Amino acid sequence: MSALEVVQAAVGYGLVVLGVSLVAVAALGLIRFPDAFSRLSAVTKAATLGVCLTLLGVLVLDPSASNAVKVLLAVALQFITSPVGGFALGRAAYRSGSPLAPGSLYDELGGRHTGPPDGRSGNRPPRR
DSSP states (O other), X not given: XXXXXXXXXXXXXXXXXXXXXXXXHHHHHHHHOSSHHHHHHHHHHHHHHHHHHHHHHHHHHSOOHHHHHHHHHHHHHHHHHHHHHHHXXXXXXXHTTXXXXXXXXXXXXXXXXXXXXXXXXXXXXXXX
16 A cells, blocks of 8 residues: 555545544434434534535545545535424424423523523623
Protein backbone atom coordinates (compact mmCIF):
# COMPACT_ATOMS: atom_id res chain seq x y z
CA MET A 1 0.00 0.00 0.00
CA SER A 2 1.21 3.46 -0.82
CA ALA A 3 1.14 6.35 1.61
CA LEU A 4 -1.83 7.88 -0.22
CA GLU A 5 -3.85 4.68 0.15
CA VAL A 6 -3.07 4.57 3.87
CA VAL A 7 -4.25 8.16 4.33
CA GLN A 8 -7.35 7.47 2.23
CA ALA A 9 -8.20 4.41 4.33
CA ALA A 10 -7.60 6.29 7.59
CA VAL A 11 -9.84 9.20 6.53
CA GLY A 12 -12.54 6.87 5.19
CA TYR A 13 -12.65 4.67 8.28
CA GLY A 14 -12.47 7.74 10.51
CA LEU A 15 -15.55 9.22 8.84
CA VAL A 16 -17.41 5.91 9.12
CA VAL A 17 -16.54 5.57 12.82
CA LEU A 18 -17.54 9.19 13.48
CA GLY A 19 -20.83 8.69 11.63
CA VAL A 20 -21.66 5.49 13.50
CA SER A 21 -20.73 7.20 16.78
CA LEU A 22 -23.17 10.03 16.06
CA VAL A 23 -25.93 7.55 15.32
CA ALA A 24 -25.14 5.85 18.65
CA VAL A 25 -25.33 9.21 20.43
CA ALA A 26 -28.70 9.81 18.77
CA ALA A 27 -29.90 6.43 20.06
CA LEU A 28 -28.68 7.34 23.54
CA GLY A 29 -30.56 10.65 23.32
CA LEU A 30 -33.67 8.77 22.26
CA ILE A 31 -33.47 6.74 25.44
CA ARG A 32 -32.32 9.42 27.90
CA PHE A 33 -34.15 12.64 27.02
CA PRO A 34 -37.33 13.40 28.98
CA ASP A 35 -39.89 14.35 26.33
CA ALA A 36 -40.79 13.63 22.73
CA PHE A 37 -39.57 16.99 21.46
CA SER A 38 -36.00 16.75 22.74
CA ARG A 39 -35.86 13.12 21.58
CA LEU A 40 -36.89 14.17 18.09
CA SER A 41 -34.30 16.92 18.08
CA ALA A 42 -31.53 14.52 19.06
CA VAL A 43 -32.50 11.90 16.53
CA THR A 44 -33.02 14.22 13.56
CA LYS A 45 -29.82 16.20 14.07
CA ALA A 46 -27.35 13.52 15.15
CA ALA A 47 -28.68 10.73 12.96
CA THR A 48 -28.79 12.96 9.88
CA LEU A 49 -25.18 14.01 10.32
CA GLY A 50 -24.19 10.46 11.27
CA VAL A 51 -25.71 8.92 8.15
CA CYS A 52 -24.12 11.59 5.95
CA LEU A 53 -20.66 11.13 7.49
CA THR A 54 -20.94 7.35 7.12
CA LEU A 55 -21.88 7.71 3.46
CA LEU A 56 -19.00 10.12 2.84
CA GLY A 57 -16.62 7.72 4.55
CA VAL A 58 -17.76 4.92 2.25
CA LEU A 59 -17.22 7.22 -0.73
CA VAL A 60 -13.67 7.96 0.41
CA LEU A 61 -13.01 4.23 0.79
CA ASP A 62 -14.43 3.34 -2.63
CA PRO A 63 -14.19 6.41 -4.88
CA SER A 64 -15.80 6.37 -8.28
CA ALA A 65 -18.01 8.69 -10.28
CA SER A 66 -21.08 6.48 -9.95
CA ASN A 67 -20.58 6.12 -6.18
CA ALA A 68 -20.13 9.89 -5.85
CA VAL A 69 -23.45 10.54 -7.61
CA LYS A 70 -25.24 7.98 -5.43
CA VAL A 71 -23.73 9.29 -2.19
CA LEU A 72 -24.36 12.94 -3.01
CA LEU A 73 -27.97 12.15 -3.94
CA ALA A 74 -28.44 10.19 -0.70
CA VAL A 75 -26.88 12.99 1.37
CA ALA A 76 -29.05 15.62 -0.31
CA LEU A 77 -32.20 13.57 0.28
CA GLN A 78 -31.20 12.96 3.90
CA PHE A 79 -30.68 16.69 4.52
CA ILE A 80 -34.04 17.49 2.92
CA THR A 81 -36.28 14.76 4.33
CA SER A 82 -35.00 14.28 7.87
CA PRO A 83 -35.64 17.84 9.14
CA VAL A 84 -39.05 17.94 7.46
CA GLY A 85 -39.97 14.58 8.96
CA GLY A 86 -38.74 15.67 12.40
CA PHE A 87 -40.79 18.84 12.17
CA ALA A 88 -43.91 16.92 11.16
CA LEU A 89 -43.46 14.43 13.98
CA GLY A 90 -42.86 17.20 16.50
CA ARG A 91 -45.96 19.05 15.40
CA ALA A 92 -48.01 15.86 15.55
CA ALA A 93 -46.70 15.15 19.06
CA TYR A 94 -47.62 18.68 20.17
CA ARG A 95 -51.09 18.56 18.63
CA SER A 96 -51.80 15.18 20.22
CA GLY A 97 -51.01 16.62 23.65
CA SER A 98 -47.60 15.10 24.35
CA PRO A 99 -46.37 16.69 27.59
CA LEU A 100 -43.37 18.99 27.69
CA ALA A 101 -40.40 18.12 29.90
CA PRO A 102 -40.89 19.15 33.55
CA GLY A 103 -38.18 21.83 33.31
CA SER A 104 -39.65 23.52 30.23
CA LEU A 105 -40.34 27.21 30.75
CA TYR A 106 -41.77 28.18 27.39
CA ASP A 107 -44.52 26.75 25.24
CA GLU A 108 -44.12 29.02 22.23
CA LEU A 109 -46.76 27.28 20.12
CA GLY A 110 -49.32 27.51 22.91
CA GLY A 111 -48.23 31.02 23.93
CA ARG A 112 -47.66 29.96 27.54
CA HIS A 113 -44.82 30.88 29.88
CA THR A 114 -44.32 28.82 33.01
CA GLY A 115 -41.25 30.55 34.40
CA PRO A 116 -40.86 32.72 37.51
CA PRO A 117 -43.57 35.37 38.12
CA ASP A 118 -41.31 38.29 37.16
CA GLY A 119 -41.17 36.95 33.59
CA ARG A 120 -37.45 36.21 33.65
CA SER A 121 -35.79 32.86 33.33
CA GLY A 122 -32.07 32.46 32.85
CA ASN A 123 -30.71 34.46 29.93
CA ARG A 124 -33.97 34.77 27.95
CA PRO A 125 -35.65 38.14 27.79
CA PRO A 126 -39.18 38.40 29.19
CA ARG A 127 -42.03 37.86 26.72
CA ARG A 128 -43.98 40.92 25.63
